[in-house]
Amino acid sequence: MNRPADKKDSRTPSPPYGYSRECAYSREEQMHIVAEFHAHKIRPSRIAYRIGIDIAFIEELIAGESEAELFPRLVAHYRKQRFQQRMRDTNTRSAISRYEQQQKIELEFREETEL
Numbered sequence: 001m002n003r004p005a006d007k008k009d010s011r012t013p014s015p016p017y018g019y020s021r022e023c024a025y026s027r028e029e030q031m032h033i034v035a036e037f038h039a040h041k042i043r044p045s046r047i048a049y050r051i052g053i054d055i056a057f058i059e060e061l062i063a064g065e066s067e068a069e070l071f072p073r074l075v076a077h078y079r080k081q082r083f084q085q086r087m088r089d090t091n092t093r094s095a096i097s098r099y100e101q102q103q104k105i106e107l108e109f110r111e112e113t114e115l
Contacts, residue, residue, distance in 0.1 A: 035074035
């Protein structure tokens with residue numbers, strides 16, 4: 001779509017790839033945020049866009065290049081929390097549906113923790 005040269009484009013420019021705002025969190029808080037989002041299977045580019053954390057730092061954490069001991073423990077912690085929350089959420093379902101959902105959640109959790 002071509003715009004006439006005499007009309008000024010009033011839209012704001014797109015942010016650089018992976019960023020929508022400045023990050024106001026400390027490095028340790030960023031690690032916790034990335035671990036929690038990673039445990040919930042959120043893509044690194046989405047984390048960077050929503051929170052403003054440097055995508056290179058996110059990818060370093062996930063690849064194990066930075067904080068190789070702490071980050072996997074944080075992810076495991078948040079995965080366990082996610083598992084427990086999902087299991088609690090199944091209590092609203094009927095008996096057979098609840099059982100099937102719990103089996104699915106347990107299988108997913110085992111697959112995630114084996115990685």
